[in-house]
Amino acid sequence: xxxxxLTTDTVGRVVVARLDGEIDMSNxxxxxxxxxxxxxxxxxxxxVDLTEVVYLDSAAIQVIFELREGLRTRGQLIRLVVxxxxxxxxxxxxxxxxxxxxxDETVAAAMRKISA
Amino acid sequence: xxxxxxxxxxxxxxEGQVFLGTRGLPSAHPHAEQLLHMYRLSDPALSDLPLExxxxxxxxxxxxxxxxxxxxVLLIDENERELVARAAKGLEEEVERGVRIPIGGGFAxxxxxxxxxxxxADVNHAEIxxxxxxxxxxxxxxxxxLIVDGRAVGVLHVGTLTPRTFTNDDAAILQLAAARAAPxxxxxxxFEALEREHRGAVALQRSLLPDRLPDIAGIxxxxxxxxxxxxxxxxxYDVIELPRGSVGLAIGDVAGHGVRAAxxxxxxxxxxxxxxxxxxxxxETLKRLDHLLQTIRGRGMATAAYAVFSPxxxxxxxxxxxxxxxxxxxASGEASLMAATTAPPLGTLPYPTYVDVETSLQPGxxxxxxxxxxxxxxxxxxTAGLERLRAAxxxxxxxxxxxxxxxxxxxxxxxxxxxxxxxxxxxxxxxxTMQLQLPADPRVLAQVRQVLRRWLRAHGALPEDIAAITLxxxxxxxxxxxxxxxxxxxxxxxxxxxRAGTVTVAVRDRGRWRRPRGAHRGRGLMMIEAxxxxxxxxxxxxxxxxxxxxxxxx
Numbered sequence: 001x002x003x004x005x006l007t008t009d010t011v012g013r014v015v016v017a018r019l020d021g022e023i024d025m026s027n028x029x030x031x032x033x034x035x036x037x038x039x040x041x042x043x044x045x046x047x048v049d050l051t052e053v054v055y056l057d058s059a060a061i062q063v064i065f066e067l068r069e070g071l072r073t074r075g076q077l078i079r080l081v082v083x084x085x086x087x088x089x090x091x092x093x094x095x096x097x098x099x100x101x102x103x104d105e106t107v108a109a110a111m112r113k114i115s116a
Numbered sequence: 117x118x119x120x121x122x123x124x125x126x127x128x129x130x131e132g133q134v135f136l137g138t139r140g141l142p143s144a145h146p147h148a149e150q151l152l153h154m155y156r157l158s159d160p161a162l163s164d165l166p167l168e169x170x171x172x173x174x175x176x177x178x179x180x181x182x183x184x185x186x187x188x189v190l191l192i193d194e195n196e197r198e199l200v201a202r203a204a205k206g207l208e209e210e211v212e213r214g215v216r217i218p219i220g221g222g223f224a225x226x227x228x229x230x231x232x233x234x235x236x237a238d239v240n241h242a243e244i245x246x247x248x249x250x251x252x253x254x255x256x257x258x259x260x261x262l263i264v265d266g267r268a269v270g271v272l273h274v275g276t277l278t279p280r281t282f283t284n285d286d287a288a289i290l291q292l293a294a295a296r297a298a299p300x301x302x303x304x305x306x307f308e309a310l311e312r313e314h315r316g317a318v319a320l321q322r323s324l325l326p327d328r329l330p331d332i333a334g335i336x337x338x339x340x341x342x343x344x345x346x347x348x349x350x351x352x353y354d355v356i357e358l359p360r361g362s363v364g365l366a367i368g369d370v371a372g373h374g375v376r377a378a379x380x381x382x383x384x385x386x387x388x389x390x391x392x393x394x395x396x397x398x399x400e401t402l403k404r405l406d407h408l409l410q411t412i413r414g415r416g417m418a419t420a421a422y423a424v425f426s427p428x429x430x431x432x433x434x435x436x437x438x439x440x441x442x443x444x445x446x447a448s449g450e451a452s453l454m455a456a457t458t459a460p461p462l463g464t465l466p467y468p469t470y471v472d473v474e475t476s477l478q479p480g481x482x483x484x485x486x487x488x489x490x491x492x493x494x495x496x497x498x499t500a501g502l503e504r505l506r507a508a509x510x511x512x513x514x515x516x517x518x519x520x521x522x523x524x525x526x527x528x529x530x531x532x533x534x535x536x537x538x539x540x541x542x543x544x545x546x547x548x549t550m551q552l553q554l555p556a557d558p559r560v561l562a563q564v565r566q567v568l569r570r571w572l573r574a575h576g577a578l579p580e581d582i583a584a585i586t587l588x589x590x591x592x593x594x595x596x597x598x599x600x601x602x603x604x605x606x607x608x609x610x611x612x613x614x615r616a617g618t619v620t621v622a623v624r625d626r627g628r629w630r631r632p633r634g635a636h637r638g639r640g641l642m643m644i645e646a647x648x649x650x651x652x653x654x655x656x657x658x659x660x661x662x663x664x665x666x667x668x669x670x
Contacts, residue, residue, distance in 0.1 A: 003562055005359075021359060022565070025594050026558035054360065055565060057590050058640035087583040094587075094646040095639055 003027050004053070006034055013044040014111050020052035025059035032063035036070060045077030045114040049107050053088045061095045068101055079103070079110040153181035157293045167304035170297070171203035174272075178293045179205050182286055184274040186254055189262075190217065190224050191270040191301070199224050199271060207275070210248050217245050223257055224271045231268050233260040233287045238279060249275065258282040260290045262298035269302055317348040317375045324382035325537075329355050332363055333552075333567040334427045338515035339539040340523050342532055344489070349535030350377030350418065351487045352385045356392050361427060361566040364392045365541050367439065367485040368420035371461075373535075380416055384409065384462070388422060398422045398435035402462065402470040406437065409463040417463040421485055425541060428570050430478050435470040437462050440488050440502075445518070447480030447545065449511025453502060479574060482518060482542040484509055489534035490526050501526070515540040546574040549613040556597045556606040556625070564593055568612065568621075575614040581668050584647040589621050591640040592662040596625035599660075617668050626659040 004021030015038050023031060039046050046067070050056070068078050079102040082089040092098060104110040156177050162170055171189055179187045186206035190199035199217040201210040220229040222245030227234050236242045236257040239249060249257070259273030272294045321343065329337050339353050350370025358364050366388050370381045387408045391401040401422050409415050421442060423434035434442070434454075438461035441454045454475070460468050477483055491501030508525040512518035518540050527536055550571050554560045565586050572582045589610065596608040608625040645651050650665040 022562060024558070024561045024590060025597070026561055055586070055590075057587060057594065058643055059594065061639060087579075087587075090583065091587060091643070094643050 004031065006031060008035075008038045010043075011111060012115065013042060014047060014114050015039050015043050015045070016047045016049060016107055016111070018049040018052070022055040023053060023060035023063075024055070024057045028057075028059040028063045031060075032067060035067060039071065039076065041074065043076060045079070046071060047079050047081060047107055047110040047114065049081040049110075050088045050092075051081055051083055051086075053082075056088055056091055058095065061092070061097060064097065064101065077102075077114050079114060081105065081107050081110050153177075153289065157181060157289070158296050162296065162300055165300075165304070167301065167308055168203075170300055170304055174293065174297045175203055175205045178272065178274060178290070181289060181293070182258075182274050185277045186252065186275040187273070189270060189272050189297075189301075190215075190228075191262075191305070192219065192228060192268065199228055202270070207248060207252060207254075209252070210246065213248065215246055215248060221245055223249075224259060224273060227259045227261050227271045227273070228268045231261045231263060233258065233291060235282050235287065237281060239275075253277050256280040256282065258286060258290055260287065260294040262294050262301060264298050264302045269298060269305075272297065313375070314347070317378055318343055320375065321348045321378045321381075324378060324385060325352060326354060330357050330363075332357065332427070333563040334544055334570050335363060335425070336515040336542040336544055337363075337365075337540065338519045340519045340537070342489075342523065342527060342536040344373065344533060344535040345531050347373040348375065348378045349373050349489070350381040350416075351489065351535045351537035352381045353485070353537045353539035354385055354389060355539065355541070356389055358392065358424065359395060361562075363425045363427065363541065364389075364422065365425060365483065365485060365539060366392070366420065366422045367487060367537060367539055368418055369439070369487040369489075369537070370418040371416050376414070377416065380412065380418070383412060384418055384420070388420065392422070392424075397472055398424055398433050399470040399472040402435045402437045402459075403468065406462045406468055406470075415463055417461050419461045419488075421457075423483065423485070425477055425483070425543075427543065427566060428573060430476045430543060432475045432477050432483065433472045434475065435459075435472050437468070437470055438464075440486065440491065443484040443486075443505065443509050444475065444477070445482040445484065445509050445511075447478070447511075451484075451506045451509040453506060477541070477543045479543050480545040482509075482512075482515065482540055484518065484522070484538065484540045486522075486538035487534075487536060489532050489536035490522070490538060492534065494533070515542045518542075546571055548615075549611065551612075552610045553607055554593075554610070556608055558594070558597055561590060561593055561597075564610065565590060568610075571612060572619065575619070575668075577619065577668050581619070581666065581670075585619060585621060585664075585666055588644045588647045588664050588666075589623065591644045592621075592623035592664065595640060595662065596623055596627075596660075599625060599627045619666050619668060621664045623662045623664075624656065624659060 004019055004023050004027055007018045009016045017035055071078050081104050084105060162173060175187045188204035188207050188210055189202050191202045193200045197219050201215040204210045217225045219225050222243060223236060239254055239257060254275040255277060256279050257273055257275045259271050261268045262270040262272055325341055329339060337355050352368050354366040356364035368384055370377045384405060388401060388405050391404045402420060419437055419439040421436040421439040423432055425432050436457035437459050441456045443451050443453055445451045459470050491505050493501055504526055508522050512521060519538055568586055568589055569582050572585060611622045613620050648664045648666045649670060652663040654661045
């Protein structure tokens with residue numbers, strides 16, 4: 001049983017990646033690789049939906065920062081979606097993620113901000 | 117008599133010798149001697165021998181009776197339409213080299229095709245396909261078909277190294293031997309084929325059951341499968357690791373026996389596992405399995421029960437399709453049967469409904485599922501068997517010990533008329549302190565979280581406490597794993613304790629503490645500091661200890 005499931009969808013020119021499960025140092029690297037593969041050159045950006053993620057640690061956050069760097073060199077954006085007050089939201093806050101990467105409450109809001 | 121021991125008198129008949137059981141017959145008289153030989157060839161004990169011993173004995177006796185130098189049996193290989201040398205005396209190479217003769221060709225091939233005895237006075241002037249006969253210097257041959265129900269199943273032939281004119285009497289004796297042996301050979305061959313099929317079916321059955329149960333932190337699982345005495349059956353069990361740390365426990369029983377039941381069992385086990393992994397609730401899983409069964413050609417019916425257990429909360433959801441009621445065993449060893457189901461077995465009624473029943477399995481408690489072969493005895497009401505099971509399923513050292521005792525008590529000698537499957541899951545007891553010794557491998561992190569959450573919940577921690585301590589412990593463990601010097605063998609240790617509303621977690625490794633390097637590791641340490649009340653990183657005699665403390669509800 002994989003620790004986390006990944007499903008991706010392309011809406012217009014935005015890639016929406018939905019993660020479900022737990023992300024730690026055992027699977028963060030391969031999830032980061034998979035996300036990188038799904039973002040093609042003409043994509044505007046990537047929305048990572050963490051709504052169904054019940055656990056993530058510093059390895060996951062490291063991968064998110066690395067993704068942001070990679071996308072930025074190609075002129076692409078990344079936004080995260082979390083439920084306010086959830087364990088994932090708390091972890092992102094503790095790690096200082098919201099100061100560096102845009103965090104939204106819904107996928108629709110994140111897509112609007114990338115397409116704007 | 118012991119038919120395995122060749123009778124010396126028969127093997128080497130001497131002048132004027134009187135044979136056992138034939139006292140009073142004038143042995144010097146040639147007809148009388150032939151009669152004795154014929155008597156030995158029609159010995160009913162031959163029928164009881166396994167095929168190899170039967171052929172050996174038959175050849176021995178034929179060789180002696182007809183006073184020949186060689187004797188051989190070839191059997192028809194039904195797939196190849198060929199005769200295959202199966203046993204021989206004086207012509208052992210024929211068997212060793214696996215001589216094959218096409219039916220209809222050569223000496224033996226013609227006997228099989230025409231189903232008549234054939235005599236060859238001089239091998240040098242005859243059409244002989246088998247080179248070994250010439251190599252061995254065989255000069256004269258006499259052969260007779262082995263016939264069962266008018267059908268040739270093989271050939272029995274004898275030969276001499278000096279020219280010999282076989283008589284009609286010789287041919288009659290050989291035909292008698294062949295007629296006597298043919299049904300026994302055929303019976304032994306069928307029996308061997310059945311045995312092969314049975315062994316194949318048992319191997320198939322085994323291959324369709326889990327070869328190894330998953331090792332899941334916080335729970336203890338064990339299972340047994342006992343094949344029926346005579347036939348394989350369609351019982352199965354399964355333990356399925358589900359998303360978010362839940363565990364699926366399944367048991368089932370396909371009606372009927374034999375390879376077909378075992379094969380259908382394999383399909384149903386895979387089907388149930390697939391629906392379970394897709395995250396369906398137990399009732400929905402069984403409904404879909406019923407639907408799947410309806411689409412299988414020559415379908416049968418099956419009973420099954422499927423339960424999903426959450427180690428973190430102890431919640432159990434279960435659905436049952438006509439399967440015997442599972443047993444719940446309390447921490448103190450009292451066993452009780454769950455309510456019997458009224459839902460139909462899979463594959464019996466259109467549009468069945470399988471309802472999810474909720475129960476709980478608290479630390480120390482065990483859930484036991486089994487098939488009816490465990491409790492059913494001929495001529496005895498089912499309630500008696502269930503009562504025996506209830507009495508046998510009491511407090512045990514482990515899930516495995518429980519399975520062992522239940523099987524020993526209810527299936528003495530481990531041989532049941534029906535096949536038996538059972539699977540037990542125990543929620544491990546929770547102590548005041550918890551110690552884990554783990555390999556330095558990132559894959560253990562998920563198990564650590566699961567077992568820690570379960571332990572924290574049992575100690576009254578709130579969801580925020582659980583999330584905070586799990587994250588801090590996870591970061592400390594990741595650090596220990598990353599700094600392990602010898603990745604293959606290194607281990608680390610976790611010790612968690614709860615005292616008066618304060619939880620402490622110590623993570624110890626055997627490496628020297630290294631300053632966190634880079635933003636990533638620094639972030640991990642920062643995250644620990646942000647989620648707990650006290651952090652201390654200490655160098656110990658053997659390595660490094662990360663000590664963390666959090667006051668619950670803070």
